[in-house]
Amino acid sequence: MSTRNADLNRRGFLYGTAAGSALIALHPFSARAAGTQAHLRIMETTDLHVHVFPYDYYSDQPRDTVGLARTASIIKDIRAQATNSLLIDNGDFLQGNPMGDYIAYERGMKDGDMHPIITAMNQMDFDASTLGNHEFNYGLDFLMKSIAGSAFPVLSANVVLEQGASPTADKTLVKPYTILDRMITDGSGTSHPIKIGLIGFVPPQIMTWDRRHLEGNVTARDIIQTAQAFVPEIKEQGADIIIALSHSGIGEMNASDGMENASVPLAALDGIDVILTGHHHRTFPGPDYDANDVIDPVAGTIHGKPAVMGGFWGSHLGLIDLMLDHDGGQWRVITHSAETRPISKRNEDRSITPLVESDPDVLASVSDIHDGTLAYIRRAVGKTSAPLHSYFALVADDPSVQIVSNAQSWYIKQMLVDTEFSDLPILSAAAPFKAGGRGGAEYYTDVPIGDVAIKNVADLYLYPNTVRAVKVTGAQLKDWLERSAGMFNQITPRQADQVLLNPDFPSYNFDVIDGVSYQIDLSQPSKFDPKGMLINPDANRIIDLTFDGAPVDPAQEFIIATNNYRAGGGGDFPGAKGDTIVFEAPDTNRDVIVRYIIDQGTIEPSADGNWRFAPMPDTSVLFDTGPKAMTYISDVDMQIEQTGDGSDGFTRLRIQL
Incomplete structure (x- = not known):
């Protein structure tokens, strides 16, 4: 990673230090953390589908229920409430509205071009992302040129260029995982090193859905089998905690070969501490999912581990708070909470009230592409x-x-x-x-x-x-x-x-x-x-x-x-x-x-x-x-x-x- 990229990621992690946010109340985990404890806040976007502006290009009018620029305003406050934070995207960012089509079919992506969603995410200091199934809709060349400009790692462990004897021997399309080496601030204000492992997954059904682009070029392994191979390796590399970036819904309880919505059996695997989910265009925790022996939609846990799904098109921000304890030579999770934060609310009269305004810097970063998209659709x-x-x-x-x-x-x-x-x-x-x-x-x-x-x-x-x-x-x-x-x-x-x-x-x-x-x-x-x-x-x-x-x-x-x-x-x-x-x-x-x-x-x-x-x-x-x-x-x-x-x-x- 370049020095510039590393600085961007480090700034994203440490942006919300208490010293820089005296006017905003700290989260209880940050306020109560003891000398051996630290509060880590994990923010998730998912299924953005190129929605940067709060705008519905299909009806050609502003829309208060969508837009990464709106979500960005929530993120600024949330970072300020925690001593340590990460911002992670969970996939499906390249396709899904006319801005995406305008770039793919009208403007194109040449070497060195910036994709507007990547520009916006860079502006917001994302720490990582994973590939979603819609990243493949425009072909592999477009995908790779689009993510080349990202100031953060884009991951996927189960999309394979050349298969080896096991997943860990594969040559993957992008990095299967990354380990972020960071400094984390404890309750006494002292900084300590921490290694945070991130691994990404996408439904193997991409080989059916985008066969014309992928057949003969890549293959897709089963999510659970891939995780079973890689998670021990990530632990061996020294990761204190492991976060699964699962662009896969909350579905069946038990694993089956090639399953599309694998987040529940994924959460059951030893070594995984946090599950970021998506793909379903729903929110978790919340009423979109029923409770059972392993899913708690009130507490936001799957198999007792914190999990979140942050809506779609920027409608919500997923949020997980971890209280970590330094026990011996390693950090471990001792308690956690999960929630989603919406950017708007629906009133009794059916009208929509925005809860935040757009971040002007995010809007400005892609304003020329927005204007080009408007001309394209009209x-x-x-x-x-x-x-x-x-x-x-x-x-x-x-x-x-x-x-x-x-x-x-x-x-x-x-x-x-x-x-x-x-x-x-x-x-x-x-x-x-x-x-x-x-x-x-x-x-x-x-x-x-x-x-x-x-x-x-x-x-x-x-x-x-x-x-x-x-x-x-x-x-x-x-x-x-x-x-x-x-x-x-x-x-x-x-x-x-x-x-x-x-x-x-x-x-x-x-x-x-x-x-x-x-x-x-x-x-x-x-x-x-x-x-x-x-x-x-x-x-x-x-x-x-x-x-x-x-x-x-x-x-x-x-x-x-x-x-x-x-x-x-x-x-x-x-x-x-x-x-x-x-x-x-x-x-x-x-x-x-x-x-x-x-x-x-x-x-x-x-x-x-x-x-x-x-x-x-x-x-x-x-x-x-x-x-x-x-x-x-x-x-x-x-x-x-x-x-x-x-x-x-x-x-x-x-x-x-």
Whole structure:
């Protein structure tokens, strides 16, 4: 590490000394620490997704619920409350909003260029980061050029260039771990050396999600097996404490090979003292997770060890406080606490109140990139004759999903001309990416009649996926739709006001397939669980499945236009396991949508109503959506009415089936 980088990291660790913060009350751990004890404060950001400014580029307006510049203001105060502190990012920082796309697709990254999120993180004196799964979305060359400018180590132990006999013999893409040699101040004001080990992990599913970039270039090892190999080595190198930077959610209790959300069994490993989690876009401690024998969502512990998940897009700062004791020749944790600090709060009237202002230095560090992003997103590419919105995308055929399907079909038809597949029927699968959920009551696509700009296309299609085409049978097609229908709870006939949506089912896995017609029978149980496992083999939610007016033959063959994530196995859909791909496009789905709009001039995005719920007399369900949905409620061909307020700013609707 350069002298400059070392100075930056040391300053980040010692910034909050009591001498420099006389006007701010010390944390109780700092105030009570004895001569052999020291307070260490660990701050975590996670899943930033390039959100530096408190700005929603999709709606082109400020937003008080996001932004690393806001989180930075919290960090300054928190550093001042502790005698010793670390600031760590837990991954998914390079991709996720139009600023990231502007850098990747418009400006580019040449050797020596600075990525804006790295610039902002350098400004804030981060001590370390780990790679998240979205760091790979733009390819390895872009990733490595982007992190080259970081004034802090970027870690990942399980992404491997060349595998050895064991993980510790691997040649990894970036450093697997680092040991920070620091001076820590005890309760008497005396400084002592301490070695802090940091090790990073990413879900091995990156090999599926970004196969086009990674296959043949890197491999990904299992998180738990990798940790079991490296943690003893880090201890042997003299680490007093070890912090796991786990860009992996809080999931199953027991380890299984290649698991995506491995933070719970990771916390069980001897030698790991602290778990920083992410990937789930939730907060921990807090009500997002249920308590059990090993998870305490009130105290913020997993297997008794402090753990934190600091929201997403800069919405929260994760915070762990450790009281350390110098016992013999080594520091050890004797007590701890965990919490998250939000940057905003939602009021009873649904309005948002910011709790902090933006750090002007962080804003200034990337202001030119912000301006460039605004110009990038405001370019008009065509017009729409009807509004494009996703408020009802989970309960009815929807214009925002329809336009994506239309564009994909239009593109694949051209690509398959004069191929062996040109005579097969072409269908298109698309899902609503912005449909509320964890993103909140404002997290919906809403494009008015008139000009359609690049910002609107990014809003319609959130991720930089590339187009794929797969060949499936009629049987696989039906099961693909059965998998999608897991979005809904089983509904009992002739009962009122049953909750419709399964909260564990993400909207991006609710594929609508255009080119066929079908109904969903909600009285049937789901054939698959939210993760895609077969649980009810005899269930048949998908009924009246037809193509060109005739029932679909199980042996009939179809082409389905989709994206690289789905075609490569993302979401675990029948017919989309990576072995049915017949065409891999060089173009992103967003680029295809832009080309389609330009080709059409004015698009007419009215949904064609190819799917609906099977009628269930005297039965009603409840569905939460964004408040702005009421503007469009008369356009929905369903018996639907508003019943009042849902939770967290949503509006609750009743649908008569």
